[in-house]
Amino acid sequence: MxxxxxxxxxxxxxxxxxxxxxxxxxxxxxxxxxxxxxxxxxxxxxxxxxxxxxxxxxxxxxxxxxxxxxxxxxxxxxxxxxxxxxxxxxxLVTGGELFDRIISKGSYTEKDASSLIRQVLEALEYLHSLGIVHRDLKPENLLYFSPSDDSKIMVSDFGLSKMQDDEQMDQLGTACGTPGYVAPEVLRRKPYGKAVDVWSVGVISYILLCGYPPFYSENDSELFKQIMKGEYEFDSPYWDNISDSAKDFISHLMELDPKKRYDCEQALTHPWIAADKARDVNIHESVSAQMRKSAAKLKWKKAMLVAAAIKMMQISSQEHKHQETQEQEQQDSASAAP
CATH class of the missing domain: 3.30.200.20 (Phosphorylase Kinase; domain 1)
Incomplete structure (x- = not known):
C-alpha cells in the first residue's frame, strides 16, 4: 500500500x-x-x-x-x-536533473557550464564554512530549481554528508560516495576532508564540457586504479574547442594531492569562473551526444556506492587469493609425490 x-x-x-x-x-x-x-x-x-x-x-x-x-x-x-x-x-524543486536539462537544451556553451559550476562552488563554500562535507556530489544530486531557462541550480541529497568541527575536518575515514566521482584519498583509505567535494566538482566540470567521464571502466577495481593515479586526458576532438582556461581549472580541482588541490575559495577566483575566460561557442551537439552514450553506460552504476564496491572487490580478492593458495598446495603436493 x-x-x-x-x-x-x-x-x-x-x-x-x-x-x-x-x-x-x-x-x-x-x-x-x-x-x-x-x-x-x-x-x-x-x-x-x-x-x-x-x-x-x-x-x-x-x-x-x-x-x-x-x-x-x-x-x-x-x-x-x-x-x-x-x-x-x-x-519544491521542479526543474529536473542537471544532465537531463543540458541534453534537452538547444544551445549550451562553456559560459553556461562555468555559471553552473560557480553556483555549485558557492553552495559548497557555504557548506564547508559550516563544517559540512557532502561526500556524494554527482550530477543526479544537482537539480534545477524550476523549468525556466534562467533557473538556479540546487545541491541536494545529504544522506552521506558529515558535520565536523575544524579539528576533525580532515579526519574522516568512511569509504563512501559514488564510483567515478569519488576522490583518490577516499579510495586509498586515508583520512580526508572537504577536498573530496572539490574533486567531485572537477569530475562534474569535466563531464559538462565533453559529455563523458574522465574515468571509466566496467570493472570497479580498474576504475579505482585510474582515479588513484589521476589518469585522464583532454581527448581530441572532444576538447579541441574547449578553452585552456577550462582545462587549467579542472586540473586544479582534480589534483591528486588534496593539500595542493584548490579549495572552493580558490576555485571561485579562477579566471574560468571569475574573469570571463569561458568561451561562448555552442558545444551542445557534441556534449549532448556524448552524454546520451555515457548515460547508457553509467546507468547500471547509479545505485552502486563506493563502500559496496570496495567490499565486493575485497571479497573477490580474498577468493582469488584462496584459489591461488589451493593451486599452489596442489602443485606442491604433485611435486612431492614419488
Whole structure:
C-alpha cells in the first residue's frame, strides 16, 4: 500500500493541501503539496520508519544537516513532522536533473557550464564554512530549481554528508560516495576532508564540457586504479574547442594531492569562473551526444556506492587469493609425490 494513502498527521493536513505523488523510492514517497495560507508549493517526503531499521543514523544525519543550512543553491528543509512515518516538508524543486536539462537544451556553451559550476562552488563554500562535507556530489544530486531557462541550480541529497568541527575536518575515514566521482584519498583509505567535494566538482566540470567521464571502466577495481593515479586526458576532438582556461581549472580541482588541490575559495577566483575566460561557442551537439552514450553506460552504476564496491572487490580478492593458495598446495603436493 502506498505510504501516501495512510492516515496523516493532522498537523500536516491542517496546513497543507496534499496533491500528487512526485516520486517513489525504496523507503519513501515525495508528494507535492500547497500551503493553504500562502499558496506556496512544497514537497513532502514521507519516510517509512519500519523499512529504515538499521539506517536511522543516515536519516537523522541528513535531517540535522538540512536543519542547519540556508543557502539559495541548497535544497532546504522548511519543517519537520514526526509521527508514525516521518514527514519532512521540503523546498519544491521542479526543474529536473542537471544532465537531463543540458541534453534537452538547444544551445549550451562553456559560459553556461562555468555559471553552473560557480553556483555549485558557492553552495559548497557555504557548506564547508559550516563544517559540512557532502561526500556524494554527482550530477543526479544537482537539480534545477524550476523549468525556466534562467533557473538556479540546487545541491541536494545529504544522506552521506558529515558535520565536523575544524579539528576533525580532515579526519574522516568512511569509504563512501559514488564510483567515478569519488576522490583518490577516499579510495586509498586515508583520512580526508572537504577536498573530496572539490574533486567531485572537477569530475562534474569535466563531464559538462565533453559529455563523458574522465574515468571509466566496467570493472570497479580498474576504475579505482585510474582515479588513484589521476589518469585522464583532454581527448581530441572532444576538447579541441574547449578553452585552456577550462582545462587549467579542472586540473586544479582534480589534483591528486588534496593539500595542493584548490579549495572552493580558490576555485571561485579562477579566471574560468571569475574573469570571463569561458568561451561562448555552442558545444551542445557534441556534449549532448556524448552524454546520451555515457548515460547508457553509467546507468547500471547509479545505485552502486563506493563502500559496496570496495567490499565486493575485497571479497573477490580474498577468493582469488584462496584459489591461488589451493593451486599452489596442489602443485606442491604433485611435486612431492614419488
Amino acid at each position: 502506498p505510504l501516501f494513502s495512510k492516515k496523516h498527521d493532522a498537523r500536516v493536513t491542517a496546513k497543507y493541501n496534499l496533491k500528487e505523488v512526485l516520486g517513489k523510492g525504496a523507503f519513501s514517497e515525495v508528494v507535492k503539496a500547497e500551503e493553504k495560507a500562502t499558496g506556496t508549493e512544497v514537497a513532502i517526503k514521507i519516510i517509512d520508519k519500519k523499512s529504515l531499521k538499521g539506517k536511522e543514523e543516515a536519516l537523522q544525519n541528513e535531517i540535522a544537516v538540512l536543519q542547519k543550512v540556508n543557502h539559495p543553491n541548497v535544497v532546504r528543509l522548511f519543517e519537520l513532522y514526526d509521527d508514525k512515518n516521518r514527514l519532512s516538508v521540503m523546498e
